[in-house]
Amino acid sequence: MQIGIPEDRSRKIATKEYNTYVANGIDKHKPTAIAPSSLLCPFPIDLKQKLDEKHLVVEKSLHRAIGKPFYSDNGFILYQGDSTEFLEKMADNEIQVDLTLTSPPYNIGKEYESPLDVEDYIKWCEKWMDKIYEITKEYGSFWLNVGYLEVPQKGLCVPIPYLLWNKSKFYLLQEVVWHYGAGVSTKRHLSPRNEKWLFYVKNPKNYTFNLDEIRDPNVKYPNQKKDGKYRCNPLGKNPSDVWEFPKVTTGIKRSSKERTGHPAQFPLGVVERIIKTSSMQADMIIDPFAGSVSAGIAAYGLGRLFIGIELKTEYCQLAVDRFESFKKKRRIAQSQMKLF
Numbered sequence: 001m002q003i004g005i006p007e008d009r010s011r012k013i014a015t016k017e018y019n020t021y022v023a024n025g026i027d028k029h030k031p032t033a034i035a036p037s038s039l040l041c042p043f044p045i046d047l048k049q050k051l052d053e054k055h056l057v058v059e060k061s062l063h064r065a066i067g068k069p070f071y072s073d074n075g076f077i078l079y080q081g082d083s084t085e086f087l088e089k090m091a092d093n094e095i096q097v098d099l100t101l102t103s104p105p106y107n108i109g110k111e112y113e114s115p116l117d118v119e120d121y122i123k124w125c126e127k128w129m130d131k132i133y134e135i136t137k138e139y140g141s142f143w144l145n146v147g148y149l150e151v152p153q154k155g156l157c158v159p160i161p162y163l164l165w166n167k168s169k170f171y172l173l174q175e176v177v178w179h180y181g182a183g184v185s186t187k188r189h190l191s192p193r194n195e196k197w198l199f200y201v202k203n204p205k206n207y208t209f210n211l212d213e214i215r216d217p218n219v220k221y222p223n224q225k226k227d228g229k230y231r232c233n234p235l236g237k238n239p240s241d242v243w244e245f246p247k248v249t250t251g252i253k254r255s256s257k258e259r260t261g262h263p264a265q266f267p268l269g270v271v272e273r274i275i276k277t278s279s280m281q282a283d284m285i286i287d288p289f290a291g292s293v294s295a296g297i298a299a300y301g302l303g304r305l306f307i308g309i310e311l312k313t314e315y316c317q318l319a320v321d322r323f324e325s326f327k328k329k330r331r332i333a334q335s336q337m338k339l340f
């Protein structure tokens, strides 16, 4: 018989005092911070050394394989050019990564794309996804974020996963629904409020998956017990396949603090969760459609190495400015941490 088990005071979610999610609720429309505080923490010295050493090795092999980068510093390497071409060169030179996370153009006429016939768009995606498969390490993952496109005579808002899900050699583990509060409002159909992340792995039997790094502390009954034992993990619950992250918004009064001049920016929160899920510290991460480099900022803040590829020079410049100012922000945040 189990009696008198002392309350485990180390449990992070045991009380409302710790479980701020339950205490305060989450506002889905709230503008995001410039960066989640988890991206501002200092690294242990040995990780810093490892990142510096690995950066030199990766920079050298990329230089040999692809040529001079647009920018390279502190484990953050950005190339300006066409992703298929660069991925091909990486594959030819056996340069491999642990994780790819990306959002390609959706073929919907945004300022950074020239729309193709749907068939050609699918073929184009197949081509670069094949290269991503080639450059992915054995236990690596590929997270693909896509929305909707029109298929003439067939459908208006056709989910791109319906067209792409089995067009690469990766194994599809699952689809994650990213639900957000704000977005365009429509009059003749329902306003879109979600996009998908396709979570692929190379080896379905063995892949990096750090569940404890991403547990959700929003547990309704954290103290519930069965046979004297807590029912839920002290770090929180599995965050499920429906994720709530506010979009990066624009507009007076409602603009996100992390907003840059890029029209399709990932919120740092969502990419932070993916990086924590599917990579370890000092791992190599690539975003071949890097845009404003949200993936690179999160990768750097979490102690990973990042390679970005972006076609447009103006976005590359924006990305470098963003990275430089994020580095400064991290330094300031860390010097303030030392004061207290």
Ligand SMILES: C[S@@+](CC[C@H](N)C(=O)[O-])C[C@H]1O[C@@H](n2cnc3c(N)ncnc32)[C@H](O)[C@@H]1O
Pocket: 081, 082, 083, 084, 102, 103, 104, 105, 106, 112, 113, 262, 264, 265, 266, 288, 289, 290, 291, 292, 293, 294, 295, 309, 310, 311, 312, 315
């Ligand atoms: C959906 S946006 C990605 C935005 C990014 N996730 C962010 O957080 O800012 C797609 C990006 O791919 C870039 N792009 C389009 N075609 C490309 C190509 N062939 N090679 C590399 N980048 C390309 C576009 O300029 C655009 O910045």
